[in-house]
Structures are given as structure tokens and as C-alpha cells.
Amino acid sequence: xxxxxxxxRLLPIQGEVRSQGNEDRLTGVFGDESWQELQHEPAQxxxxxxxxxxxxxxxxxxxxxxxVNLYLSKLETVFAQVTPEPRTLRNSKNSPMYEFxxxxxxxxxxxxxxxxxxxxxxxx
Numbered sequence: 810x811x812x813x814x815x816x817x818r819l820l821p822i823q824g825e826v827r828s829q830g831n832e833d834r835l836t837g838v839f840g841d842e843s844w845q846e847l848q849h850e851p852a853q854x855x856x857x858x859x860x861x862x863x864x865x866x867x868x869x870x871x872x873x874x875x876x877v878n879l880y881l882s883k884l885e886t887v888f889a890q891v892t893p894e895p896r897t898l899r900n901s902k903n904s905p906m907y908e909f910x911x912x913x914x915x916x917x918x919x920x921x922x923x924x925x926x927x928x929x930x931x932x933x
Contacts (some may be wrong), residue, residue, distance in 0.1 A: 889919040
């Protein structure tokens, strides 16, 4: 059960880390500093640049999919097999809160365990 909404809130905006504590938390979640590629990056000009002289660009959101894909790639380096499609658990406003994933550590039983888990995740 991966708290994607929490990780999304901890990500820095426009390349600035909000606090050292958040940076340490993100490094702890992902196991290294690969989360830094998920930072909000300046991507587009503001609609009325004359009203915002100090704002070069508007920050873009890396999105839930990028966060989940990075976390899944980290799981794949540790476990024998991981379900390819996690299940998104949303709140009453349809915002993604958690990603439900399954990883099997035993290489011998991983294929059947992941097959069963993948079936259950798609039927939830």
C-alpha cells in the first residue's frame, strides 16, 4: 500500500526542497535520490507574462503515474516479481490516495503468486 498522495505533497516545487526533513523522507521512501527526477519543473510560460515579471514559467506536476512507475521500478530491483498494474485507491473526490501493489520475494513461487494477485487487483 503506497501512499502516493503523501509522496506527491512532499515533492518540491520548481526545484526547491521544502525542508531537509522532506528530502530525507523521500530518500527513505525510494531508497535513494532518484525521486529528484520527479520534481516539478518549469515547463510553460504564464498566460500573461507582463503581470508576472518574476515568474519565468509555471510548474508542472510530474503526475501520479510517474511517481508510481518510479516506485514500481524500485520494487522490481528488490523482489523476484511485481504485479505490472497496481490498483489505485481514491477518495470521495476521486483523487488518488494510495496505490495497492503486490510483490513476491520467493523466485520459485513468484509467478503464480503474482498471477493471483494481479487477478485480485483487477477485480477490486
